[in-house]
Amino acid sequence: MNSEKINSLLEKYWNCETSVQEEKELQTFFSGNSVPEEFRQYVPLFSYIKDEQSISLSDGFSERLQNAFGVEGEGKERYITIRIFRPLLRIAVSVLLVVGMGVSFYFISKQDNRPQFVETFEDPNAAMQHAAYALEKLSHALRKSETASVETIQFIDDLDIDWIAIDSLNKDNPVEIDSVESEE
């Protein structure tokens, strides 16, 4: 950079018209070793700025900060992890909800749609025959059970039980002899 440019930049600098970039250029120029005599007087200012810029945190600071955070809340680590994953947890929960609802709706609707009786016959005559066969089977079974019960009653009658003797065992509530006898 020539003297003229430096002069105009400095002029702008004193009047606060320089951009951050231009100020950086000035700093670079003044931190060099070959500053012309006419500008020497300004070196201390830019040296000061450069010096201040180089000030930084001591090496142990990060560790110290971590310790400070550790002391501030023991067991906070777990909390932090939960906080990190909280948005994810939210998403997971909502996905689960939606999937669960979808699955249950699917099964419910499937169940509702399934007909209780399915028409399996195409020929009405065949259906009629099958129905007649089924009914006949049912009536046969009913008749069989009826015969069985009649037979049982007959069998008990044939035993010729002494009802009065049995009744005397239960004096509080005697069976009426008349009705028993009349039945016979």
Next chain:
Amino acid sequence: MNIDSFHTVILPLKDKLFRLAYGIVREQAEAEDILQDVLLKLWSKRDEWNYIENLEAYCFRVTKNTALDRLASMAVRKTGVIDPEKENLFFVDNRSPHTEMERKEQRSAIDQSIGMLSENQRLVFTLREIEGMSYREIAEALAISEDLVKISLHRARQKMKEILSVYHKDE
């Protein structure tokens, strides 16, 4: 989101915040203490970050206020004191005793004149010259208008210019 802001917005600012605090209290250990306090304070208020318009500027304001409080509680205002060790490191290029002494004098003149600046001027000067922040960023960080930033910086630079030229004439 809060954790993210802490790592993406606040922690990267730690050097700048440290230098801001350092610019106010002029002591390494004290400034580190302040930064630690500030970070803990910010962390404890993490639930409020979402409501803060400009978190970065907010960090600067908290640091500035904490440092100023600390400065007020420190018995002596420590401007113009520099670490002799650092000074030697900086002037390592020019070892001749004469120039070294001359520069030391100049340096202390600068330190003194910075100590003479008003609080706003000094903060603006620090944020602009050392951190290279834009006028708008400085205005937001210090919660003052952009015009006031420009005026403060202008006065600070004029004062520097004056002191440097007076010093130059004296030689």
